[in-house]
Amino acid sequence: MTDFLYPFIEGDERDGPSLLADLSRSAEAKAGESMQLRAATRTDASADLAAAVEAMAERFARGGRLFTFGNGGSATDAAGVAALFVSPPTGRVLPARSLAADEAVLTALGNDVGFDLVFARQLIAAARPGDMALALSTSGNSENLLIALAEARRRGVLAVGSAGYDGGRMAASGDLDHCIVVRSDSVHRIQETQAAVMVDLWRGVQQALDGPELGVT
Amino acid sequence: MAEPGATQTLGSLASDLASTSLAMARRFAAGATLWCWSPEHPEHAQHVAVEFVHPVIVGKRALPAVAIATPGDGGADQLRPLVASGDVVLVGGGGAAAAGVSDVLRRAPAWGATTVWMGAGGRPPAGAADHVLWLADETELAVHDGRLVLLYHLLWELTHVCFEHPGLLGADGACEEATTCITCSDEGRLAEVLAPASDGATVRTAAGIEDIDTTMVGDVHRGDLLLVHAGTAITLVEGGP
Numbered sequence: 390m391t392d393f394l395y396p397f398i399e400g401d402e403r404d405g406p407s408l409l410a411d412l413s414r415s416a417e418a419k420a421g422e423s424m425q426l427r428a429a430t431r432t433d434a435s436a437d438l439a440a441a442v443e444a445m446a447e448r449f450a451r452g453g454r455l456f457t458f459g460n461g462g463s464a465t466d467a468a469g470v471a472a473l474f475v476s477p478p479t480g481r482v483l484p485a486r487s488l489a490a491d492e493a494v495l496t497a498l499g500n501d502v503g504f505d506l507v508f509a510r511q512l513i514a515a516a517r518p519g520d521m522a523l524a525l526s527t528s529g530n531s532e533n534l535l536i537a538l539a540e541a542r543r544r545g546v547l548a549v550g551s552a553g554y555d556g557g558r559m560a561a562s563g564d565l566d567h568c569i570v571v572r573s574d575s576v577h578r579i580q581e582t583q584a585a586v587m588v589d590l591w592r593g594v595q596q597a598l599d600g601p602e603l604g605v606t
Numbered sequence: 607m608a609e610p611g612a613t614q615t616l617g618s619l620a621s622d623l624a625s626t627s628l629a630m631a632r633r634f635a636a637g638a639t640l641w642c643w644s645p646e647h648p649e650h651a652q653h654v655a656v657e658f659v660h661p662v663i664v665g666k667r668a669l670p671a672v673a674i675a676t677p678g679d680g681g682a683d684q685l686r687p688l689v690a691s692g693d694v695v696l697v698g699g700g701g702a703a704a705a706g707v708s709d710v711l712r713r714a715p716a717w718g719a720t721t722v723w724m725g726a727g728g729r730p731p732a733g734a735a736d737h738v739l740w741l742a743d744e745t746e747l748a749v750h751d752g753r754l755v756l757l758y759h760l761l762w763e764l765t766h767v768c769f770e771h772p773g774l775l776g777a778d779g780a781c782e783e784a785t786t787c788i789t790c791s792d793e794g795r796l797a798e799v800l801a802p803a804s805d806g807a808t809v810r811t812a813a814g815i816e817d818i819d820t821t822m823v824g825d826v827h828r829g830d831l832l833l834v835h836a837g838t839a840i841t842l843v844e845g846g847p
Contacts (some may be wrong), residue, residue, distance in 0.1 A: 391835040402772075402774055403773060403774070404774075405774050406626070408624075408628065408768070408771055409624045409625060409628060410624075410626070411767075412623070412767060412768075413623070413624045414619045414620075415622040415763070415767065416616055416619075416623045416624065416760045416764060417616055417620045419756075419763065423752070423756050425764065427752070442830075451753030461656050462653050462657065462662070464652075464654055465649035465650070465653035466755070467651040468648075468652075469647065469750055470750075472647065472649065472750075473750045478745070479745035481786065527662075534781070540773045543726040576662040576663075577662070577762075577763070580752070581753075581756045581759065582753050584751055585751045585752040587751075588747055588752075591750075
């Protein structure tokens, strides 16, 4: 990631302004890549996104609730998605929560039944048919997400995932109702685009719920 | 930064990110811990911390970074006992409405911390933090749609680029940029009152804990912010909580 930089002279280097200029150029280039990936993903995944919007809006209209989850930075991004649905800047307040939010539940399950089951077990306890499970992953290969999505599908819970790279095991799995793939091999650029796509998803659900077919007051 | 989807650049944010990254790399090189607090969107503070603690790129060094989860206005009381002189305090979100965020930013110089304020929407006033990384945002969606995430991803990436230039990490950025540095000179250092005493007080400054004379400013209380010169409080900056 640093091959664009000028050669430097280890501990003797003193050219701060040159480094700052390089850093600025690098930031610009990476931001540009991020925006290009957004645009490409919105094109490539538009059909998957539209289908997910329609299915989720129907579920919300019938009282379905959204459970979001991921690991690491994707866990915090999933928490952000839940926050967007449940306390949106505009529009309808919709029931959503992150399955990584409770340290007691997370550590109890991790310790007692294993980390692979930390999300699946919560869905078994809390989810009912008509609810929704949304998993964010960069690799698409996280065992605990795949197990939870399979559990969701078994229980009549809509299983939605988003993954980077080529979609990994998430895209290949038959357990997902909808999989939105962000085709990149940069974890950071994938997460940035996933966030943008999640806002598209939220906006689409809001618009569908205001429409003539699902309109609920 | 413009709305996503359009052709755009970071504009002046690119150089803000560059200087913030170099300052953070210098602090990390000197042993700093990064403290992250984002009361309205705690997930962002956690995401920033996990980037530094557990890098996604194999081979990048793990750095000490911690998210605190205090809601509302309680940040200063949680951060005060944790933050050491030389650390970095990064706060997220806020604006005029977030009294707790501005409170932490006002007090952090007395703890010896470098401050970074990151957010979107109405830009904070100049000088509100050592480093301000701010997105224009009319929609209130920049905190959700990946633009804020992009900023702190870039902050992490650029900070690690700085580590490949060890010759540039020795100087402390806080003292380079201005000809007069109020943190290091003796002309009015910020102090936070820990305990008042008769005609004096025990205070905390960037240099540590000391006893000062408060005759010139009258009664002081725990949490008051004072300007101290040569062992004497010369101005009451702000009353405590």
